[in-house]
Amino acid sequence: FHAAPDVSLDDDLVRRDLTINAMAQEEGGQVFDPFNGRMDLKARLLRHVSPSFAEDPLRVLRVARFAARYHWLGFRVADDTLVLMRQLADSGELDYLVPERVWKETSRALMERDPQVFFQVLHACGALKVLLPELASLDGVPQPEQHHPEVDTLVHQWLSLEQASRLNLPLTARYAVLCHDLGKGKTPEEEWPRHIAHEIRSARLAKTVSKRWRVPKDAATLAALVAEYHTHCHRALELKPATVWKLLKTLDVIRRPERLEDFLLSCEADARGRTGLEDRPYPQVDYLRGAAQAASNIDVAALRQSGIEGPALGEAIENARIHAISEFKKTWQTPSP
Structure with a gap:
């Protein structure tokens, strides 16, 4: 262990979040375990060290993140720790967390092996609603x-986050998956189970969350785009070439091809995050990749040299890109399952 000279081993260990992290090995090899960390390690339990756990509300998020990290090994949050976390959530202390710290913990949790568990634990202790x-x-x-x-929208959210990890999505895309269906929570009950225009509501809420947590611009932008246009991606094979180009243009694929990739993988995680449909084909990804490539490959220089100028040149380039997508669509064949 590493601590300042004036900090005793006991004092250092009691400051730890969890008992499994509050053990030390002495020079002779003997394990110093004042909080029964080995017992909890064997039982696969994430348990707080002492009641002082409640002094730092950020520990609620850290414990949830550890649960996401070690879920695959069978770890879970101990019942008495969950009670403390619930008390913290109910106390109002979480309201005073610095937004940057909330985003830091959330972003780290999103990159864990089982990111959905982070949010499930927060939901179980009442912190998610805060x-x-x-x-x-x-x-x-x-x-x-x-x-x-799976019917339940929150269950769909868990499944989509599982798929985001399975597809090895980067942080920006995982955050987009987190936000993609938020608008369904605002659908009037009389319209259930349909969610007309939930995409617009989802984009608006994604922007609200990003602003509240001070999410980096690239992640915030992608989240809003995925929220608003993920159903366009799902229907890509049915869209007219002009509509496909409009989508690609909105994504700024000519200047930011990497954004298209993150968008497509986010939509794929959504499509696969459904009970029993985890492994179904999703040809929309390759189709839109091909359409974007076709649109990018047009000879812009030749159009400029043809004498067309001003707004007419911009229109000619647009038409050329749409034509290229149309020709690509004629040759496209959906891969066999």
Whole structure:
């Protein structure tokens, strides 16, 4: 262990978040375990060291993150620790967390092996409705069973985050997956299980969350785009070439091709985050990649040299890109399952 000379081993260990992290090995090899960390390690329990756990509300997020990290090994939060976390959530202390610290913990959790567990633990202790009420409000909101066999929108969210990890998405895309369906929580109950125009509502809420947490611009921008246009991606094979180009143009694919990739993978995680449909084909990714490549490959220089100028040149370039996508679509063949 490493501590200042005036800090005793006991004092150092009691400051730790969890018992499994509050052990030390002495020079002779003997393990110093004043809080029964080895017992909790064997039982796969994440347990707080002492009641002083409640002095730092950020520990609620850290414990949830550890749960996400070690879920695959069978770890879970101890019941008495969950009670303390619930008390912290109910106390109002979480309201005073610095936004940057909330984003730091959330972004780290999103990159864990089981990011959905982070949010599940926060939901179980009542912290989710404080920190991310837009997500908590999805609990129990139904979706059409023919498209979502899992029905519950929050369950769909867990499954989508699982797929985001499975597809090895970068942080920006995982955050986009987190925000993609937030608008369904605002659908009037009389319209359930349909969610007309939820994309617009989701984009608006994604922007609200990003502003509240001070999310970096690239992640915030992608989240809003995925929220608003993920259903366009799902229907890509049905869209007219002009509509496909409009989507690609909105994504700024000519200047930012990497954004398209993150957008496509976010949409794929959404499409696969459905009970029993985790491994179904999703050809939309390759189709839109091909359409973007076709649009990018037009000879802009030749159009400029043709004598066309001003707004007419811009229109000619647009038409050339749409034509290229149209020609690509004629040759496109959906891969066999």
